[in-house]
Amino acid sequence: MVLGIGAIALGVAVILFALIARVVNDREPTTRTAAASGTTAPTLASGVGAGVAPEQQGRRPLRGFSEVKATITSAGGRKCEVCLLAATSVEQRARGLMEVTDPELGGYDGMVFVFDEPVSGAFWMRNTPLPLSIAYFDGNGSLVSSVDMAPCKDAPTCPNYPASGPFAFALEVPKGKLADVGVKGRATIFIDDTQCPLTADLKGHR
Numbered sequence: 121m122v123l124g125i126g127a128i129a130l131g132v133a134v135i136l137f138a139l140i141a142r143v144v145n146d147r148e149p150t151t152r153t154a155a156a157s158g159t160t161a162p163t164l165a166s167g168v169g170a171g172v173a174p175e176q177q178g179r180r181p182l183r184g185f186s187e188v189k190a191t192i193t194s195a196g197g198r199k200c201e202v203c204l205l206a207a208t209s210v211e212q213r214a215r216g217l218m219e220v221t222d223p224e225l226g227g228y229d230g231m232v233f234v235f236d237e238p239v240s241g242a243f244w245m246r247n248t249p250l251p252l253s254i255a256y257f258d259g260n261g262s263l264v265s266s267v268d269m270a271p272c273k274d275a276p277t278c279p280n281y282p283a284s285g286p287f288a289f290a291l292e293v294p295k296g297k298l299a300d301v302g303v304k305g306r307a308t309i310f311i312d313d314t315q316c317p318l319t320a321d322l323k324g325h326r
Contacts, residue, residue: 177315177316177317177318178227178318179203179226179227179228179316180226180227181205181226181228182205182220182225182226182228184211184212184215185205185206185207185212185231186205186206186208186212187203187204187205187206187228187315187316188203188204188206188232188311188312188313188316189201189202189203189204189311189312189315189316189317190202190203190204190232190309190310190311190312191309191310191312192301192302192303192307192308192309192310193302193307193308193309193310194302194303194304194305194307195304195305195306195307196304196305198302198304199302200301200302202229202230202301202302203227203228203229203316203317204228204229204230204231204232204291205225205228205230205231205232206231206232206234207231207232207233207234208234213233216231216233216248216292217231217248217250217252217292218246218247218248219247219248219249220248220249220250221249221250222250223250223294224294225293225294229293229297229301230291230292230293230294230297230301231291231292232289232290232291232292232309232311233289233290233291233292234288234289234311235288235289237259237288238258238259238286238287238288239286239287239288240283240285240286240287241282241283242280242281242282242283243269243280243281243290243292244269244272244278244279244280244281245269245270245271245272245278245279245281246272246273246274246275246276246278247272247273247274248269248271248272249271250271250294250295251268251269251270251271251294251295252268252269252292252293252294252295253266253267253268253269253292253293253294253295253296253297253298254266254267254269254281254290254291254292255290255291255293255298255303255307256283256284256285256287256289256290256291257287257288257289257290257291257308257309258285258286258287258288259286259288260308261288261289261308261309261310261311262306262307262308263303263305263306263307263308263309264283264284264285264286264287265283265284265285266298266303267281268295268296269281269295289309289311291303291309
């Protein structure tokens, strides 16, 4: 009986550890709106995020990722339409913007990480050379918190950047660009499961 209880306790501990590690290592997010499930650019044999594809709609997609159109509304009511790379699968979330060095992100405004349900946890910058800012949003699309994140080499000692509460989305943009896409004060985000318009068309809504 003692051994049985110990085994059960060990099993519970392993499950809890896996759930916590998943958020840190997968770099995950969530939204209550469905995100595009396909990819804008085929994945190469070298894996998700390995290189960019030929230009589409004025942007250069990161291989293996889908894209979504989103509307971010600032506390003052200003609406900003953006085009985001979308990380919706475990593999995509684990990769994120690792090894990306282009501060323009191929013409995309950022990357949104989408979960199946709200989670608690943190992101980190392991193997990510580009300085980023991250904004966490809850299941209703309301801003939870935001923070700047420093580049970090491929090392397990990279710091974590936790959200101040449960989140359903995490939006990453080049460092200092959150205000440019409308993330100010009590901002909200709405994800539209449609292909992004041409870059020339989108600029008129900034």
